[in-house]
Each structure stands twice: as structure tokens, then as C-alpha cells.
Amino acid sequence: MIKLSDVSKTYNDDFGEPYTALHNITFEIKEGEFVAIMGPSGSGKSTLMNILGALDTPTSGSYFLDNKNVASLTDEELTLIRRHNIGFVFQSFNLLPRTSVLYNVTLPLLYSEVEEEERKKIAKHALESVDLPEQYHRHLSNQLSGGQIQRVAIARALVNNPKIILADEPTGNLDSKTGALVLDTFKRLHKDEGRTIILITHDKTVASHADRLIVIKDGTIVEDSVKKYHAI
Ligand SMILES: Nc1ncnc2c1ncn2[C@@H]1O[C@H](COP(=O)(O)OP(=O)(O)OP(=O)(O)O)[C@@H](O)[C@H]1O
Ligand SMILES: [Mg+2]
Secondary structure (H helix, E strand, O other): OEEEEEEEEEEEOOOOOEEEEEEEEEEEEOOOOEEEEEOOOOOOHHHHHHHHOOOOOOOEEEEEEOOEEHHHOOHHHHHHHHHHHEEEEOOOOOOOOOOEHHHHHHHHHOOOOOOHHHHHHHHHHHHHHOOOOHHHOOOEHHHOOHHHHHHHHHHHHHOOOOOEEEEEOOOOOOOHHHHHHHHHHHHHHHHOOOOEEEEEEOOHHHHOOOOEEEEEEOOEEEEEEEOOOOOO
């Protein structure tokens, strides 16, 4: 489903100096896997997430998503491939302030053909699947706890029924108990719904929930291992 071959990414900073954030990254992720990508701050995790999510393209190397060469797609095709394949949970997930939870979750559907009533139905279903009780659906986004906001962000990533969920530090701002709730949500989406989960984190304990661990340091993969048993 995901195939990176020799992917490198070089940025030019404000002074025009090139900086290579990813060096020759090669790996595959199969449908239904639950993978953690772990590395310290500045190691290239978000750069990698942007490439995996087809939000950015490699400077060299190739990326095939669903057997399509991402570099060869037009912007319009990229938008469609993202919409149909990937649910994003960003670290700063930017719920619209002072709008209802339900409306926030329907947002990705606004550009689709789906009618308003159907949009609400899909959004409610997504909120149920992340265990956010109905009493909160009418709450405004600024009247929620951190863990609730995070689950709304996951619900929003689910409404287009994506095969892949790409989450950048989804538990970064949460205490361990609330973080565990969010991780349970990912586990269920993986186990019960067969979704491919890619969880980006700097935290070893968070990463231990995944079945496979890819460790990145200074833009290079230093470990790629499948876990034999679960920590929890
Ligand atoms: N647009 C950019 N222009 C220039 N350099 C960049 C750009 N984006 C990222 N970088 C550099 O690339 C490196 C990797 O950044 P990246 O955001 O991928 O790290 P990260 O692993 O996600 O870190 P964090 O855990 O702090 O989020 C950093 O050294 C960063 O300064
Ligand atoms: Mg980052």
C-alpha cells in the first residue's frame, strides 16, 4: 500500500542553504499494519509524515501510494488520493473555534457530494467510534478537554472512511491516562476495522502500542522491527 524507495528530502532554508532532512528512506507498509515511527525532535518525522500523506514530495527517490507514483500526480489527483486514502490527525489539529463538535467533524465532507443530513449521520457515527458520547456533539470545540479534542480530531480524520490514518504526536499534549484512551481508539480502529495506522511519536511508551516500530535519527532509519508481544 505504501512503498518508499530511497526517498530523500532537502529543504532550502531562508539563507538558501540546503538542509537534508531525510536520507535514502526505504520501507513498505502493508494494508492493515499498525506502525509507530519514532525519533527525537528534529529527526525528520513530520517531514516523513508530509511525504507519506502526499502533502509534500521527495527531492529524490520514489513514493508509491496504492500503486500510484505520487510524484507523477497532478495537484487535483493528489487532493483526491488524499481524500480517499488518508485521514490526518495533526499535532496542532486546529478545530474551528466556537463551532460545534459535530460541525467540525463534518468539515472534510463539505467538498464531497454528500448531503447535509447524511454528513451529520456520518459525523455522529465517527464520534461514536471514538467514544465521544452524544451529549458532547453539540458542545463548542473550546468547551472540551484535551483528550476529547484529540478524539474529535480522530473522528474528523475518519469521516472520509480512509484506509490509512496518519497521526503526528496525537498524544503529545495529553496526560498518560487520557493518552491511553486515545491509543485505545487507534488500537480499535486497527483491530476491529482493519485500518492501517501510522503513529508518529517521540515517546517510547506510546510507540510500544504499535505492532511495528520504525526508528528515525537524523533523517535515517536506524531500526525497523516487528514486535513479538504487546506491552499492554
Ligand atoms: N520547511 C523547512 N525548511 C527548512 N528546514 C526544515 C523545514 N521543515 C523542517 N526542516 C528541518 O528538517 C529537520 C526535520 O524536521 P521535522 O519537522 O521533520 O522534525 P520532527 O522529527 O518532526 O521534529 P519534532 O519532534 O520536533 O516535531 C529539522 O532540522 C528542521 O529544522
Ligand atoms: Mg514534528
